[in-house]
Amino acid sequence: MLVADFVPSQSEQQKMSVHILDKKNDFSDFLVSLYPGRHFVYIIDSKIKLFHTDFAYNIDNTPIFAGERSKSVIGMMDVQNMIMNSEIIDPVIVVVGGGTVLDTCGFAFGTYKRKLDVVFVPTTLSAQIEGFFRNEVYLNFDRVKDAMKVKFQPNHLVNITEFTKTQVIEEKGLSMVHAIAFGLSHSKKFFDMIDKILDSELMSNYEVISHVIFESLRMKANSNWEIVGEESSKALMSASQLNMPYLVATYYGVMIESFVSHKLGFISEDEMDKIYSILKKCSNVHFDLSSAVDQISAYEEPLKMKLPVKIGKTMDYQIFPGFLTEMIYSAHSKGLI
Numbered sequence: 001m002l003v004a005d006f007v008p009s010q011s012e013q014q015k016m017s018v019h020i021l022d023k024k025n026d027f028s029d030f031l032v033s034l035y036p037g038r039h040f041v042y043i044i045d046s047k048i049k050l051f052h053t054d055f056a057y058n059i060d061n062t063p064i065f066a067g068e069r070s071k072s073v074i075g076m077m078d079v080q081n082m083i084m085n086s087e088i089i090d091p092v093i094v095v096v097g098g099g100t101v102l103d104t105c106g107f108a109f110g111t112y113k114r115k116l117d118v119v120f121v122p123t124t125l126s127a128q129i130e131g132f133f134r135n136e137v138y139l140n141f142d143r144v145k146d147a148m149k150v151k152f153q154p155n156h157l158v159n160i161t162e163f164t165k166t167q168v169i170e171e172k173g174l175s176m177v178h179a180i181a182f183g184l185s186h187s188k189k190f191f192d193m194i195d196k197i198l199d200s201e202l203m204s205n206y207e208v209i210s211h212v213i214f215e216s217l218r219m220k221a222n223s224n225w226e227i228v229g230e231e232s233s234k235a236l237m238s239a240s241q242l243n244m245p246y247l248v249a250t251y252y253g254v255m256i257e258s259f260v261s262h263k264l265g266f267i268s269e270d271e272m273d274k275i276y277s278i279l280k281k282c283s284n285v286h287f288d289l290s291s292a293v294d295q296i297s298a299y300e301e302p303l304k305m306k307l308p309v310k311i312g313k314t315m316d317y318q319i320f321p322g323f324l325t326e327m328i329y330s331a332h333s334k335g336l337i
Contacts, residue, residue, distance in 0.1 A: 015153060015155075016132065016153045016154050016155055016156060016157050017155070017156050017157070018131070018156075018157045018159075018217050018221065019156065019157070019158045019159065020158075020159045020160075020161065020210060020213060020214055020217075021158060021159070021160045021161070021162075022160075022161055022162065022206075022210070023160070023162050024052065024054065024055045024160055024162050024163065025054075026160075027055075027121070027158065027160060030158070031092075031094065031119065031158075034119070034156060035092045035117065038090075038091070038092045038117075039088045039090075039091050039092070040091060040092050040093075040094050041062075041082075041083070041086055041088055041091040041092070041093050041094065042061035042062070042094045042095075042096065043061065043062050043064055043079065043082070043093065043094070043095045043096070043097075043101075043105055044061045044062070044063055044064070044095075044096045044097060045063070045064060045065075045066050045096060045097025045098055045101045045123060046063040046064065046065050046066065047066060047097075047098075048096055048097065048123065049063065051166040052123070052163065052166065055096075062082050064078070064079065064097065064101055064104065064105070066097060066098050066100050066101050067100055068100055068140055068145070068237070068242045068246060069140070069143075069242055070100060070101075070104065071100040071103055071104050071138075071139055071140050072104075072139060072140060072141070073139060073141065073148075075104045075139075076104055076107045076108045076111075076139060077108075079104060079105050079108035079109075080108045080111075080112060083108070083112065083116070091116075091117075092117045092118070092119060093105075093109065093116050093117065093118045093119070094118075094119045094121065095118065095119070095120050095121065095154075096121040096123060097121075097122070097123055098122065098123055098124040098126075098127050099122065099124065099126065099127040099130065099246070100246075102120050102122060102127060102132070102137075103137045103138050103139065104139065105118075106118075106120075106132070106137030106150075106152045106153075106154070107137045107138070107139050107148070107150055107152070109152055110137060110150040110151060110152030111150055117155055118154040118155055118156075119154060119155065119156045119157075119158060120132060120154040120156070120157050120158070121158045121159075121160065122157070122159060122163075123160075123163040124163075124164070124167065124175065125164045125167060125171075125172050125175035125176075125209065125213075126174075126175035126177075126178055126246075126247055128159045128161075128163075128164070128213050129175065129176075129178045129179050129182075129212065129213055129216045129217075130178050130216075131157065131216070131217045131220050131221075132153055132154060132157055133153075133217075133220045133221055133225050134225050135151055135152070135153050136149050136150070136151055136152070137149065137150060137152045140242060143238070143241040143242050144238045145234045145237040145238045145242065146234055157217075159213055159217070161206050161209055161210045161213065162206070164206070164209055165206070169203055169204060170283065172203055172209075173198065173203060173281075173282045173283050174247045174248075174251065174282055174283040174285070175247060176194060176197075176198060176203075176212075176282045177229075177247060177250050177251045177254060177279070177282055177283070178216070178227075178250065179194045179212060179216055180194055180254065180278055180279065180282060181227040181228050181229050181230075181250065181253075181254050182216060182219070182220065182227055183311075183312070184227075184228050184254065184258070184275065184308050184311055184312070184314075185226070185227040185228045185306060185308065185312075185313075185314050186219060186223050186224070186227075186312060186313075186314075187219060187312050188310075188311045188312035189312075190215060190216075190219065191278070191311050191312065193212075193215070194212070194278065195274075195277075195278045195281070197212065198278060198281035198282055199281060226306050226314075227306060227314075228253075228254055228257050228258065228305075228306050228307065228308050228314060229250055229251075229252075229253030229254030229255075229256070229257050229258075230250075230253060230306065231253070231257070231303045231304060231305045231306070232249075232252065232253035232256045232257050232303070232305065232324070233246075233249035233250045233252065233253030233254075234249075234253075235296050235299070235303060235324075236249045236252055236253065236289070236292050236296070237249045238295075239291075239292035239293070239294075239295035239296045240291065240292040240295075244287055244292065245287075247283075248285050248287050251279060251282070251283060251285050252285070252287070252289070252337055254275075254279060255275075255276070255279055255331065255336055255337050256324075256327065256328055256331060256337065257305050257306070257307055257308070258272060258275045258276075258307075258308055259272065259327060259330070259331040259336055260305070260307060260319065260324070260327045261307040261308050261309065261317075263327060263330070264307070264317075266307060266308065266309045266310075266315070267308055267309065267310060267311075271308075271310060271311055274311065275308075275311070276336060289328065289332070289337065293325050293328050293329070294325075296321050296324060296325055296328075297321055297322060297325040298321070299321040300321070301321075302318040302319060302320045302321070303318070303319050303320075303321065303324060304316065304317075304318055305317050305318070305319055
């Protein structure tokens with residue numbers, strides 16, 4: 001069943017159509033309705049065959065491995081080789097997987113010799129909430145997070161809520177850090193909605209999850225996509241040589257940049273407490289930051305951050321690495337991270 005369907009404003013950076021389906025079984029017919037008479041080439045996250053055998057069993061597909069270290073030049077070239085070796089003329093490429101798989105394939109398509117018709121099907125809640133409105137995809141290089149980028153958007157982004165059923169509640173909770181960061185950056189109303197959901201038993205309610213996905217994508221389609229925490233999370237992942245998981249780094253990034261904003265006097269004590277509270281509701285992560293922070297302190301270039309000035313509004317601010325590491329240690333001493 002089609003739950004929601006919309007086309008973002010047709011600017012240069014927003015040309016894809018966005019769809020939300022309820023069930024995996026609805027996808028094949030829906031895909032044919034988008035591209036009647038066309039042939040499809042499937043590239044599927046290798047985990048899908050483990051957790052969603054009912055989705056992958058009856059289609060020919062090429063598996064691709066997920067993970068930040070697979071989001072590489074070699075991974076991208078493997079995808080391009082697969083396209084060049086395909087016997088199907090003018091196929092529609094359907095990519096099914098998490099954010100790293102979609103980024104890797106998007107980079108391959110964005111640098112390919114000809115334009116391809118592409119459908120992205122994100123399978124993790126974090127990728128479904130995040131969306132692909134930037135008109136950019138990224139690769140890691142030499143264990144540096146998102147060191148390379150190219151312009152690309154799929155023709156269609158299809159979110160299937162049922163895919164999230166295999167994610168444990170803790171992983172879904174941590175995935176909500178994307179929604180928290182977006183609400184903190186752009187919408188207090190959305191931020192407060194996520195706070196209420198995390199404060200209840202609704203994380204296993206798929207109508208609620210579908211609503212969160214829809215609202216997140218709808219707002220991102222019509223607003224600036226930059227969010228609090230992004231710059232710090234990239235720095236932490238690169239400094240840890242990609243050992244820090246992406247969602248954990250995003251969690252720390254939001255907490256750190258909010259704390260910096262508070263110490264600089266941009267947000268109040270009450271707002272900082274509210275941000276801390278909602279982040280702790282989505283997860284209580286633990287990761288040894290000491291090695292990564294030492295690496296960041298040696299950086300020379302300032303980090304360009306989006307600091308919250310209140311819940312729902314940000315400002316651009318440059319932070320030098322030495323000051324940032326001081327703030328991280330200060331936040332740690334107060335038990336925030």
